[in-house]
Amino acid sequence: MNEKPKSHDDIFNQLDKFQAMDCKYSDGRILGSMCTEAHPIAKEAFFKFIDSNLGDPGLFKGTKLIENKALKMIGSFLSIENPVGHIVTGGTEANIMAIRSARNIARGSKGIKNGEIIVSKSAHFSFKKAADMLNLKLIHIALDENYSINTDLVKENINDNTVAIVGIAGTTELGMIDSIENLSKIATQNDIHLHVDAAFGGFSIPFLKEKDYDLPNFDFSIEGVKSITIDPHKMGLSPIPSGCILFRNQSFLDAMSVDSPYLTIKNQSTIVGTRLGASAAATYAVMSYLGREGYRKHAEIALEKTHFLAENIKKLGYDLIVEPKLNIIVFNHPNLETGELARLLEDRNWKISCSSYPKAIRIILMNHIKKEHLIEFINDLDEISRSI
Numbered sequence: 001m002n003e004k005p006k007s008h009d010d011i012f013n014q015l016d017k018f019q020a021m022d023c024k025y026s027d028g029r030i031l032g033s034m035c036t037e038a039h040p041i042a043k044e045a046f047f048k049f050i051d052s053n054l055g056d057p058g059l060f061k062g063t064k065l066i067e068n069k070a071l072k073m074i075g076s077f078l079s080i081e082n083p084v085g086h087i088v089t090g091g092t093e094a095n096i097m098a099i100r101s102a103r104n105i106a107r108g109s110k111g112i113k114n115g116e117i118i119v120s121k122s123a124h125f126s127f128k129k130a131a132d133m134l135n136l137k138l139i140h141i142a143l144d145e146n147y148s149i150n151t152d153l154v155k156e157n158i159n160d161n162t163v164a165i166v167g168i169a170g171t172t173e174l175g176m177i178d179s180i181e182n183l184s185k186i187a188t189q190n191d192i193h194l195h196v197d198a199a200f201g202g203f204s205i206p207f208l209k210e211k212d213y214d215l216p217n218f219d220f221s222i223e224g225v226k227s228i229t230i231d232p233h234k235m236g237l238s239p240i241p242s243g244c245i246l247f248r249n250q251s252f253l254d255a256m257s258v259d260s261p262y263l264t265i266k267n268q269s270t271i272v273g274t275r276l277g278a279s280a281a282a283t284y285a286v287m288s289y290l291g292r293e294g295y296r297k298h299a300e301i302a303l304e305k306t307h308f309l310a311e312n313i314k315k316l317g318y319d320l321i322v323e324p325k326l327n328i329i330v331f332n333h334p335n336l337e338t339g340e341l342a343r344l345l346e347d348r349n350w351k352i353s354c355s356s357y358p359k360a361i362r363i364i365l366m367n368h369i370k371k372e373h374l375i376e377f378i379n380d381l382d383e384i385s386r387s388i
């Protein structure tokens, strides 16, 4: 560390240099990210509440009310009037909280000591972290022919130690939606917590359904659903870090609350202690600004771009792994290995990602990717397929 203070200009000149090395969403080259540039209104609210600490809500009573309002707004499009939960750092923290609550309740009511959680092969890796931290065994279920969780296998894998079943509404790799209705029946029959991971799909599926897209239900209107993860910092246009965990009622938070001496509140159920009020303020601001109408438009535009790219990819002789349900496209070329195709695209300065199961090129059509970027990308795909 420097001994003497540096000047503001020195520091920011240096920061500028580092920032120039980062990829920028606005360049339209980032094709493999579930995050995007936050809405300007969200950024403004974020900076305004930058010093607010929701870990000590007695000091930040107004911010706490904003968090409650944000939860209620999110609940309003997930079919629950009075959800309880928190605005957290992201899907990972939300998933860990859901599983922690389920584990504690199962430990208390059924005396389960060596718990297991059932997830599909396409579950996000945050469940590996949750299982590791919470001392649970992770049971991976194979996918069915639609790349969704095979619910027959879920049934077969339930045993006396199962503490939770996870369904996904918008898988990270393929954007597929599990049959939450079927999982709910299984979970209810066996008195097991059903958690829905809608980190990616939560801010688009409800709005696409309002636009009459034929997508399955996944929310609290389904009896067995006890908790939902949804990420404002993905399709919600809120800044990083903004995640959200919603539970059906207070008992799920109580199951993991600990005493919090020397704070203005008596107990705390979040994993982190000191935590951002800025994320809650930003999420509330952008949701209010856009309204349902804004999110319907946003989700539909993303899906239209997805269909445009998908059609062109097929025309050029590439194979889609699956017809997209949400704004994710996963594809291969019949005569090229995925790794080789990825390298050719990276050489052309496209920041793509690869799915692992099945292995393929994965593109997420976020807000920052405009039609002109897609046309450039399609031209490059054309050149690549002609050159082999």
Ligand SMILES: *Cc1c(COP(=O)(O)O)cnc(C)c1O
Binding pocket: 034, 089, 090, 091, 092, 093, 095, 124, 126, 168, 170, 171, 172, 197, 198, 199, 200, 231, 243
């Ligand atoms: C992105 C994602 C997560 C993890 O969320 P973070 O915000 O990166 O912690 C969890 N589940 C799904 C389905 C996701 O797409």
